[in-house]
Amino acid sequence: MSSLQLTRLPLSRFEILQKRIFDLLFAGIALALLTPFFLAIMLLIRLDSSGPIFFLQRRYGFNQREFRIVKFRTMTTLDDGDEVHQAVRGDPRITRVGRWLRRWNIDEIPQLFNVLIGDMSLVGPRPHALTHNHAYERKISLYARRHNVKPGITGWAQVHGFRGETNTEDKMRQRVEHDLYYIDNWSIWLDLRILIQTVLSPMAYRNAY
Numbered sequence: 001m002s003s004l005q006l007t008r009l010p011l012s013r014f015e016i017l018q019k020r021i022f023d024l025l026f027a028g029i030a031l032a033l034l035t036p037f038f039l040a041i042m043l044l045i046r047l048d049s050s051g052p053i054f055f056l057q058r059r060y061g062f063n064q065r066e067f068r069i070v071k072f073r074t075m076t077t078l079d080d081g082d083e084v085h086q087a088v089r090g091d092p093r094i095t096r097v098g099r100w101l102r103r104w105n106i107d108e109i110p111q112l113f114n115v116l117i118g119d120m121s122l123v124g125p126r127p128h129a130l131t132h133n134h135a136y137e138r139k140i141s142l143y144a145r146r147h148n149v150k151p152g153i154t155g156w157a158q159v160h161g162f163r164g165e166t167n168t169e170d171k172m173r174q175r176v177e178h179d180l181y182y183i184d185n186w187s188i189w190l191d192l193r194i195l196i197q198t199v200l201s202p203m204a205y206r207n208a209y
Helices: 013-048 096-103 111-117 130-137 143-148 169-184 188-200
Strands: 054-060 066-072 121-123 152-154
Touching: 013 066, 013 096, 013 111, 013 121, 013 188, 054 130, 066 111, 111 152, 121 188, 130 143, 130 169, 143 169, 152 188
Parallel strands: 121 152
Antiparallel strands: 054 066
8 A cells, every 4th residue: 555654844943044054154164274284185195196186976966966975085087977886995096195095084074065065964874876866765764864864974874883895785784873863863062973983983084095
């Protein structure tokens, strides 16, 4: 028997405004403070290997609107098509500087620009490559609910160690479960807690390769 379940928006208008102000304030301050570090990383990438400094890839944002995520380039390939191969431990495509950037999540810093222009939030479900998105939304119930909020640079799943390669369906299911918990329990204080854990908790660096 078919049924239809109606739910309210994950965040109220006031909560959306709160989150947006929080994002603009912290992303703006972070970019201002990190500019010298940002320039040094750009130089290291340029000296280490040929290719662009930034890596752009199509992802789905709020309400499955497509946007291009910005990262520091860490690999010799720039996959953004029907086949996107996830990085694995010891992946030969990862550059010398790229391995260090990925280990400490530094490659994610340029996504602050995605936050400022409104494609992303500081905290939210991590966006996946389009081909991975299409594959998992057919396999995992409620997967599409991840798009009820803006994707984030970091998230509840990441600070609990559910990041990196998803070579089994169970790993993705656990990630999705944490993402849905975040959506259902959002608060400014939860966002602040996740940001602190992203920097200080060893769990946030698990499976970073």
